[in-house]
Amino acid sequence: EAQVTQNPRYLITVTGKKLTVTCSQNMNHEYMSWYRQDPGLGLRQIYYSMNVEVTDKGDVPEGYKVSRKEKRNFPLILESPSPNQTSLYFCASSLWGGDTDTQYFGPGTRLTVL
Amino acid sequence: GNSVTQMEGPVTLSEEAFLTINCTYTATGYPSLFWYVQYPGEGLQLLLKATKADDKGSNKGFEATYRKETTSFHLEKGSVQVSDSAVYFCALSDRGGSNYKLTFGKGTLLTVNP
Numbered sequence: 005e006a007q008v009t010q011n012p013r014y015l016i017t018v019t020g021k022k023l024t025v026t027c028s029q030n031m032n033h034e035y036m037s038w039y040r041q042d043p044g045l046g047l048r049q050i051y052y053s054m055n056v057e058v059t060d061k062g063d064v065p066e067g068y069k070v071s072r073k074e075k076r077n078f079p080l081i082l083e084s085p086s087p088n089q090t091s092l093y094f095c096a097s098s099l100w101g102g103d104t105d106t107q108y109f110g111p112g113t114r115l116t117v118l
Numbered sequence: 119g120n121s122v123t124q125m126e127g128p129v130t131l132s133e134e135a136f137l138t139i140n141c142t143y144t145a146t147g148y149p150s151l152f153w154y155v156q157y158p159g160e161g162l163q164l165l166l167k168a169t170k171a172d173d174k175g176s177n178k179g180f181e182a183t184y185r186k187e188t189t190s191f192h193l194e195k196g197s198v199q200v201s202d203s204a205v206y207f208c209a210l211s212d213r214g215g216s217n218y219k220l221t222f223g224k225g226t227l228l229t230v231n232p
Binding site: 035037045047048060062063098100108110111 | 152154160161162163164167207211216217218219220222223224225
């Protein structure tokens with residue numbers, strides 16, 4: 005089954021404790037991206053990647069890091085989480101180039117930083 | 119920059135009622151337009167899309183027409199069901215450069231009562 009998976013689905017942590025949220029897709033997509041969803045703000049892009057070893061900042065990158073060492077994986081790293089990073093996070097992927105620009109989303113990771 | 123404005127919710131309807139959720143956009147270039155749906159506790163699923171002016175996207179009884187002259191992409195369904203209760207997001211993608219970033223509206227919560 006074609007899908008985007010994220011782990012963990014739920015996480016409660018404390019300020020300053022480094023964490024990683026994993027994202028994996030099995031559709032051989034080149035493009036991957038992270039969004040955060042906050043009430044009243046909709047979804048905003050954090051980082052994106054056009055392919056292996058190619059990443060760039062989205063609209064709200066402060067406090068986050070990413071890496072793309074393999075095509076299927078795109079982890080989101082919070083090196084020193086703060087309470088304002090409490091949010092619902094979504095990973096997305098799509099093909100690169102051609103006519104398709106449909107993005108497929110993972111199930112989300114609900115993060116609470118105390 | 120790009121932006122999407124959709125009608126504020128929540129929207130509450132009775133089963134079999136007609137649904138309209140308004141969406142207007144501001145964008146440079148020629149964006150693709152999308153409606154995504156988020157069911158309770160789940161990630162975002164693509165509901166329908168349109169890639170050029172006058173295209174009509176349709177799926178599961180929902181429809182939306184890309185209107186360039188009014189910069190709109192309103193979502194409609196003739197007869198809603200309880201199972202349509204969800205949050206609906208209007209979004210655009212202008213594929214600017216290397217980023218397939220989706221710009222989302224803030225979402226509209228729909229509740230359908232039996």
